[in-house]
Amino acid sequence: MNPTQSIAENTASTTTAETSAPAAVTPAVERRQSLRDYRTPPAPAPPARLDDYQEIIGQANLDSLRFLARDLKGKTIKMVNSTAVGGGVAEMLNCLVPMLTELEVPTHWDVITGGNDFFEVTKAFHNALQGNDYQLTKHVQEIFLMYNDQNMRRMQFNEDLVVIHDPQPAALVRARGDTASHWVWRCHIDLSHPNPEVWGFLRPYVEQYDAAIFSSQAFARQLPISQYLFYPCIDPLSEKNKELDDSTVQAVCDEFGVDRTRPIVLQVSRFDRAKDPVGVIQAYKLAKKYVDCQLVMAGGGASDDPEGAAVLQEVKAAAGDDPDIIILDLPPWCALEINALQRASTLVVQKSIKEGFGLTVTEALWKGKPTIASAVGGIPNQIIHKQTGVLVHSVEGCAYQIRYLLTHADFAKRLGENGREHVKENFLMTTNVKRWLLLFGILSGNQAATLPGVE
Amino acid sequence: MSEEHAAEIQMRKSKKPFYFNTSEHLLRIGREKAANLSELLEALRRCPADSVFQHTFRTLQEHHFIRRGFSNDFAHWALSACNEPALAERLAGVDVRDFTSLEDLRQSLVSVLEDYVQHNPDAATRKADEAFYFCASDIVVLPTSFVPDTLPGFADGLRRVSIHSIHHHFIEARLRLKLMSNDFSQWLLEEMSLPDAARAVNHIDIYTATMDNVRQQIVRIVERAVQ
Numbered sequence: 001m002n003p004t005q006s007i008a009e010n011t012a013s014t015t016t017a018e019t020s021a022p023a024a025v026t027p028a029v030e031r032r033q034s035l036r037d038y039r040t041p042p043a044p045a046p047p048a049r050l051d052d053y054q055e056i057i058g059q060a061n062l063d064s065l066r067f068l069a070r071d072l073k074g075k076t077i078k079m080v081n082s083t084a085v086g087g088g089v090a091e092m093l094n095c096l097v098p099m100l101t102e103l104e105v106p107t108h109w110d111v112i113t114g115g116n117d118f119f120e121v122t123k124a125f126h127n128a129l130q131g132n133d134y135q136l137t138k139h140v141q142e143i144f145l146m147y148n149d150q151n152m153r154r155m156q157f158n159e160d161l162v163v164i165h166d167p168q169p170a171a172l173v174r175a176r177g178d179t180a181s182h183w184v185w186r187c188h189i190d191l192s193h194p195n196p197e198v199w200g201f202l203r204p205y206v207e208q209y210d211a212a213i214f215s216s217q218a219f220a221r222q223l224p225i226s227q228y229l230f231y232p233c234i235d236p237l238s239e240k241n242k243e244l245d246d247s248t249v250q251a252v253c254d255e256f257g258v259d260r261t262r263p264i265v266l267q268v269s270r271f272d273r274a275k276d277p278v279g280v281i282q283a284y285k286l287a288k289k290y291v292d293c294q295l296v297m298a299g300g301g302a303s304d305d306p307e308g309a310a311v312l313q314e315v316k317a318a319a320g321d322d323p324d325i326i327i328l329d330l331p332p333w334c335a336l337e338i339n340a341l342q343r344a345s346t347l348v349v350q351k352s353i354k355e356g357f358g359l360t361v362t363e364a365l366w367k368g369k370p371t372i373a374s375a376v377g378g379i380p381n382q383i384i385h386k387q388t389g390v391l392v393h394s395v396e397g398c399a400y401q402i403r404y405l406l407t408h409a410d411f412a413k414r415l416g417e418n419g420r421e422h423v424k425e426n427f428l429m430t431t432n433v434k435r436w437l438l439l440f441g442i443l444s445g446n447q448a449a450t451l452p453g454v455e
Numbered sequence: 456m457s458e459e460h461a462a463e464i465q466m467r468k469s470k471k472p473f474y475f476n477t478s479e480h481l482l483r484i485g486r487e488k489a490a491n492l493s494e495l496l497e498a499l500r501r502c503p504a505d506s507v508f509q510h511t512f513r514t515l516q517e518h519h520f521i522r523r524g525f526s527n528d529f530a531h532w533a534l535s536a537c538n539e540p541a542l543a544e545r546l547a548g549v550d551v552r553d554f555t556s557l558e559d560l561r562q563s564l565v566s567v568l569e570d571y572v573q574h575n576p577d578a579a580t581r582k583a584d585e586a587f588y589f590c591a592s593d594i595v596v597l598p599t600s601f602v603p604d605t606l607p608g609f610a611d612g613l614r615r616v617s618i619h620s621i622h623h624h625f626i627e628a629r630l631r632l633k634l635m636s637n638d639f640s641q642w643l644l645e646e647m648s649l650p651d652a653a654r655a656v657n658h659i660d661i662y663t664a665t666m667d668n669v670r671q672q673i674v675r676i677v678e679r680a681v682q
Contacts, residue, residue: 060620067598228481229484375585380535380585387521435481442593
């Protein structure tokens with residue numbers, strides 16, 4: 001078994017043998033041919049139909065979606081973002097748009113265009129809005145507005161609800177004019193500590209919307225418009241989250257040298273210091289003094305990001321020659337493999353130092369896995385300590401919880417069961433569809449928002 | 456119960472059918488937030504009623520799968536972010552089913568906090584691990600396809616509606632009815648003349664059961680009534 005398999009490296013080159021790896025190991029890429037050729041991304045699966053979700057959420061919840069949509073029949077929605085592929089927003093829209101359309105609320109998805117200069121500016125804005133230092137110049141503002149103007153002229157906004165995702169197209173709101181349509185800004189990033197100059201520049205545009213939506217109450221700003229909380233969500237029928245038969249799970253474990261007869265601790269994340277992968281190895285080593293287990297660290301980002309490659313080297317150095325630490329640098333389209341590893345794991349760790357919402361936690365909870373995670377970003381929204389998982393604040397705390405959960409199966413099982421229910425209630429794509437229908441109905445005045453007992 | 460009597464109850468038709476509805480909620484982020492217990496108290500005094508609803512009644516629905524140890528968001532925060540177990544226990548002891556008015560519920564929570572802050576001034580201003588963000592619910596009530604006028608039909612509806620519908624009729628209802636009761640008990644009493652079943656349903660403990668357990672208990676009570 002090669003304890004530090006790097007799929008991306010093996011794919012790109014034949015001279016990638018790690019110095020720490022045993023010499024006579026068949027490269028992972030060759031051993032995996034029987035399962036799937038992962039050197040190129042697989043063709044996307046056709047979108048699921050609403051009825052496909054019936055077994056998961058139940059007929060009553062499906063009926064609620066149809067009731068909500070019935071009042072909006074004939075009305076239209078436009079979603080606008082900055083990329084058609086890659087990233088969580090595009091992934092979410094790929095699922096959301098067909099579902100709303102199937103509910104007879106036709107939804108159009110437009111992507112803004114721009115030159116490299118625009119996307120350099122918006123990337124800098126993105127980082128600055130999440131707290132990085134940035135010098136906002138007049139020139140940068142002009143670039144931002146020029147491309148927003150270009151897109152305003154190119155696009156039409158005849159829909160009843162226009163949803164603008166993230167800061168890049170935020171200034172499109174100037175196109176709303178005197179139309180009766182409703183405009184909503186969906187902010188997917190953490191605005192809790194924004195660079196004041198960049199936020200000061202964007203804020204007047206944001207205030208022209210009817211409402212803003214954030215992914216966590218902690219990510220929001222004080223604004224004069226209504227603000228709603230839409231949790232990010234997962235699609236339970238996607239490659240990453242669909243049910244797998246045991247033979248698929250076994251095949252993936254066999255190929256990566258993961259022994260399913262022994263406990264498996266898993267962290268899925270990019271090789272990024274914010275995910276504290278070295279801290280995970282330290283916690284595993286502390287726990288291993290008392291409990292037998294393997295540690296699987298599955299992620300990506302090392303092949304397309306110099307910092308990621310450096311972090312991967314640090315992780316390998318921290319792992320040393322421990323054959324029970326299995327490090328997998330996977331390309332982004334290995335969703336099925338991640339799914340299988342999550343299902344094979346005994347417990348899942350997400351020991352991030354900084355986190356957005358933490359959808360890898362959502363994925364683990366959905367699979368009923370007892371989950372240990374840091375209390376950062378959106379994770380406390382998902383993990384209610386000792387109810388749907390356990391929250392930790394240190395390497396030592398993480399090590400203790402690994403030991404505890406590996407030796408208290410009943411408690412671990414209950415956490416996993418509660419975690420899955422929590423996701424089913426709050427973090428599935430179908431719940432997201434419901435939130436959009438509710439919001440659209442409330443903005444349109446079709447559905448009165450009523451609080452029982454308040455006159 | 457004689458077979459004839461059981462058969463009569465089973466065939467009994469209500470004048471008014473039971474309209475199973477459900478309520479769906481959209482979470483709004485409020486303006487108030489608290490970084491310590493004193494700030495929580497101040498914010499709780501002035502926050503809108505729909506925030507009180509969200510963090511008490513509504514959070515029970517969001518966390519319907521938890522069997523024990525979860526009561527309301529204020530108690531949870533007092534324990535998890537402020538490490539004040541005594542306060543958390545007292546806040547958790549505020550039972551939403553004792554209230555038919557959100558203002559009375561607010562006052563009860565405020566009283567617990569006032570008392571604790573007064574006797575524990577150090578704890579009052581100690582910074583919490585994370586802030587408490589007040590939210591609120593926009594609620595939309597929806598019909599379902601279940602409109603029974605017999606007990607077997609009622610039991611069937613109970614089994615098949617969503618958990619949200621059970622919460623709507625069993626827990627939220629008292630704010631609408633202004634009665635220490637719920638829609639199920641009221642229908643069993645007024646339409647089916649089954650006071651014992653109505654009372655038994657109203658005595659189900661929501662804090663030691665999941666909402667699905669509550670559903671099963673109601674179904675069992677209804678089934679027993681027709682046996």
